[in-house]
Every structure is written in structure tokens, then in C-alpha cells.
Amino acid sequence: MSAARGLTVPFIDHLGIEFVRYGQGESHLRMVPKPEHFNGFAMAHGGVVMTLLDVTMAFAALEPEQPDVGAITVEMKTTFLRPSKGTLNGYGKVVHRTKSLVFIEATVCNEAGDISAKASGTFVLKQRPASASAAAVSNH
Template sequence: MTQSNAFPLKIPFLASLGVQCTRMDKEGSEIQLALEQRHQNSWDMAHGGVLMTLLDVAMAIAGRAADPDGRGVVTIEMKTSFMAPGRGNLIARGQCVHRTTTMVFCEAEIVDGEGRIVSRGSGTFKYVKRMPPQRASAGAADTGADG
């Protein structure tokens, strides 16, 4: 399934960042972010956390797309390498490199508008059935994970 500027699920964090999903299919994923001042560190380049978010999401989307059962994924571990300053329009592409019945192993790369590699990542994701968040009793803090 190919998506056009929309994620298959409502993800408020990504919406607030301005991330757009431009591809989600069995071949992988592609997401984009037009870098703004709010995404930058003190050196006027993409903050490392923004880059890690893009890599994580690109890999997660690729992992979800590779699952014939349509399950969700949660990140188990992730490695990131920063190679060049991220500026301008950033494109992250993810792909599934191996699947088991319970886990998926993915890689992703971020390039800038001129095609220069900004960052690369690899990650392990666990397949999960999407379930509603568990809510604490009235008045208690929500102790659920990042759902």
C-alpha cells in the first residue's frame, strides 16, 4: 500500500514535527521532513533526536509493511550513525532486511535535498497486535508506554 503524505495511523508526535509519509509498501518506506528552525540544534542543523526519530519511523513503517498479518511494531533496539549535517529537506528511506515470526530487522538512511547521506540506522522491532492503551483508575497517572 502506498501512502500519500499521510501515515496509516494517527501519530500526534509526527504530525507536530511535520513529518510526511510518502511511501509504505512491501519494498520499504519513505518519509520526509522540511527542516525548520524548531528542528535544529545550536549549530543550525538537524538535532540528533530529530534524525533518530526519522530513522526509527522509517524503519518501523518498513517493518509494518513487511508483515502479512498487519501487526504493529515496537522498537527493541536501534543503532545510529551521524555522517553529515542535516539541512533543508530530509528524506528517510527504510527497508526490512530480515523477518521472523515475532521480530523484524530493518535499516534506514537519511539524505538531504542534494542526495548526501546525513545519517544511517539499523534497528530491531518486535511485532505486536495493536491494543488500546491500558488506563489507570480515575485520577491516577497513565503508566502506559509510548503506545
């Protein structure tokens, strides 16, 4: 699934994160947590939810027309509001862009459609090294 931009990210694939859409400063990603992604309360582990928020924000920063550009997390703040159960949907939106940084907010909604977690983050956009693009091609 992470090959949406020509680059495979094994951890994103392991979590089963699906890219629904991204571009124009917004993103929508989805995942269905499996039992191995749960905490002791039978809900998605906070680290799993944070990863979904992180990837959702990164994709809000990216544009499909620039497949060789990646977003790197500089900082991130997360707030957990309620259990993340069932199919989780992540929604990201760019708040502000500068020459070198992108400021983004994201929410994760649980299966009932309630916001279960929120995050804000700062990302820097970087050209991916040619070696990453070559590795992506050889992994397919």
C-alpha cells in the same frame, strides 16, 4: 500525517513527517525541519534525525494490508555522517524477518541527496490494542 494507518501520533505530526510510501519491506518518509527542530549549528537536531530514522524503519516493517499491526522498537543504532539540512528523506529496507522480529536498515539523505545518517534496528510487530484504534477514530 501520522494517520496514514488510522492512528494519529502527535509527535510525528509535530515534526511534520510525511509518509511518501511504504509496503513490501520498504519505506520512504520525508520531513522539512523547522527552526525549532535545529541544534546550535542550524541543522536538524540529532534527536529529530533519529526519530525520522526510527519511524522510517518502523514503516518498512509494516504492510498496508495489516492496519491494526504496529512496529515497536527493540533496539536501534545510529551513525551521523554529515549535517542534516533542508528537506530530509528517510529510506528504510527490511534486512531479515523472523516469526517475532524484523531487522531493518535506514538512511536519511539531506537536501543535496547525500546520506547524512544511517541506522539499523530491531522491531517487534504487535497487534494494536482496540483502545488505540478507538482513540484514533475519536481524534478525527
